[in-house]
Amino acid sequence: MAQDTTRLRRFIEDETGSCCDAEVEARLDALVSLGEAIPDDCESDVTAFKTLGNETRYRIVRLLAAAEDERCVCEITPLFDVSESAVSHALSDLTDAGLLARRKEGTWRYYRTTELADQLVEALDATRGDNE
Amino acid sequence: MAQDTTRLRRFIEDETGSCCDAEVEARLDALVSLGEAIPDDCESDVTAFKTLGNETRYRIVRLLAAAEDERCVCEITPLFDVSESAVSHALSDLTDAGLLARRKEGTWRYYRTTELADQLVEALDATRGDNE
DNA sequence: TGAGTAATTGAACAACTACTCATATTAGCG
DNA sequence: CGCTAATATGAGTAGTTGTTCAATTACTCA
Numbered sequence: 001m002a003q004d005t006t007r008l009r010r011f012i013e014d015e016t017g018s019c020c021d022a023e024v025e026a027r028l029d030a031l032v033s034l035g036e037a038i039p040d041d042c043e044s045d046v047t048a049f050k051t052l053g054n055e056t057r058y059r060i061v062r063l064l065a066a067a068e069d070e071r072c073v074c075e076i077t078p079l080f081d082v083s084e085s086a087v088s089h090a091l092s093d094l095t096d097a098g099l100l101a102r103r104k105e106g107t108w109r110y111y112r113t114t115e116l117a118d119q120l121v122e123a124l125d126a127t128r129g130d131n132e
Numbered sequence: 133m134a135q136d137t138t139r140l141r142r143f144i145e146d147e148t149g150s151c152c153d154a155e156v157e158a159r160l161d162a163l164v165s166l167g168e169a170i171p172d173d174c175e176s177d178v179t180a181f182k183t184l185g186n187e188t189r190y191r192i193v194r195l196l197a198a199a200e201d202e203r204c205v206c207e208i209t210p211l212f213d214v215s216e217s218a219v220s221h222a223l224s225d226l227t228d229a230g231l232l233a234r235r236k237e238g239t240w241r242y243y244r245t246t247e248l249a250d251q252l253v254e255a256l257d258a259t260r261g262d263n264e
Numbered sequence: 265t266g267a268g269t270a271a272t273t274g275a276a277c278a279a280c281t282a283c284t285c286a287t288a289t290t291a292g293c294g
Numbered sequence: 295c296g297c298t299a300a301t302a303t304g305a306g307t308a309g310t311t312g313t314t315c316a317a318t319t320a321c322t323c324a
Contacts, residue, residue, distance in 0.1 A: 004210065007206040007209070007269085007270070008206050010206075010270095011204055011207065011270095014240075027207070028210060028211075031195075031203075031207055031208075031210075031211055032211060034198045034199050035191070035194070035195050035198075035211055037194070037198040038191060038194040038195070038198070039257070041260075042187070042190065042191065042194070043187075045256055046184070046185055046186065046187050046190050047185075049181050049182075049190065050181075050185025050186070051185070052178070052181035052185070053178055053179075053182025053183070053184070053185045054182070054281085055174070055178050058174065058177060058181065059167070059170060059174065062167075062169070062170040062174070063163070063166055063167050063170070066166045066167075066169040066170070067166050071163075072143055072300095073300075073301065074139040074140050074142075074143045074300075074301090075140060075143065075159070076163075077139070078136065078140055078160060078163075079163055079164060079167055082283070082284090083283075083284060083285085084300090085284065085286095085301090085302080085303085088302055089282080089283080089302085089303085090282090091301095091302095092303085104290095104291095106291060106292070106300090107290070107291050107292070107299065107300045107301075108143065108146075108300070108301090109300075109301065109302090115259050116255075116256070119256075119258055119259050120252065120255050120256070122255065123248075123251040123252050123254065123255035124180070124248070124251075124252070125171070126251055127246075127247050127248045127251050139299085139300070142299085182311095186311085186312075188313090204270095205270075205271065206270075206271090209271095214313070214314090215315085216271080216272095217271090217272080217273085217313080217314065217316095218312075218314075219271095220271060220272055220273085221272085221273085221312080221313080222312090223271095223272095224273085236321090238270090238320095238321060239271070239321050239322070240270070240271090241270075241271065241272090
């Protein structure tokens with residue numbers, strides 16, 4: 001936001017036949033306030049998406065979402081072709097991103113999906129097959 | 133999937149008091165088939181998330197989702213602090229990921245969100261504020 | 265057809281990521 | 295306590311990404 005608006009001015013001229021400074025201003029303001037509809041915690045949204053944008057982490061979430069229940073780390077690890085450490089890192093990142101929750105019981109650790117993860121997975125499945 | 137299962141065996145012993153090979157097998161199979169509930173186009177899911185996991189791209193999607201209508205590239209560009217080229221790359225990546233659709237009219241290009249993008253944004257907003 | 269404009273594309277490179285290996289933490293048990 | 299097991303954490307590094315700059319395409323109109 002601090003860019004050249006000559007192209008936008010020409011665009012408005014194209015639409016309306018003419019264009020004064022005030023119109024460019026008004027259009028920009030309207031766009032900016034649309035942009036401001038973006039929630040404050042945009043950063044955490046981006047983090048959630050970024051965290052799901054990796055096959056190992058995404059598959060862990062799908063597994064736990066399908067399970068509809070918590071699972072122990074030792075149940076999850078054998079399903080993946082990466083090291084135990086990599087799975088542990090993945091679980092930890094997912095938890096930090098608010099996509100998984102953890103429970104300890106002795107030396108075992110159980111993970112389950114959060115509401116956020118469930119909603120995102122559901123949103124994806126809802127549009128699956130649609131071509132738009 | 134091809135990992136050590138000694139830990140899983142001990143886990144089952146812990147739960148049930150004892151554990152034979154068949155039980156370990158059965159447990160693993162159950163977990164594997166949960167894993168197989170993961171859709172085939174998992175890769176495109178990961179791509180969608182990865183693409184939203186960047187602030188520039190995410191904010192473009194939020195903007196267009198809030199607009200509930202198409203917008204010309206020249207309207208979008210001035211709102212962002214990156215180069216025109218970066219916005220164009222972002223729009224292109226989002227389109228490839230199935231999150232935006234494009235329409236040409238003369239030299240102007242219009243972009244709008246797809247159903248997939250709308251659903252994902254909505255899923256996020258639906259859980260906003262929840263602490264789980 | 266040629267000048268001018270909107271948008272896209274490709275190359276280059278600093279910044280970031282995802283994994284592995286080694287080590288640390290935490291818990292149960294003799 | 296000291297041993298072992300389950301998981302987590304940190305450092306290192308090969309590979310990936312996001313941006314910019316420069317060049318290109320695609321369209322309009324005189």
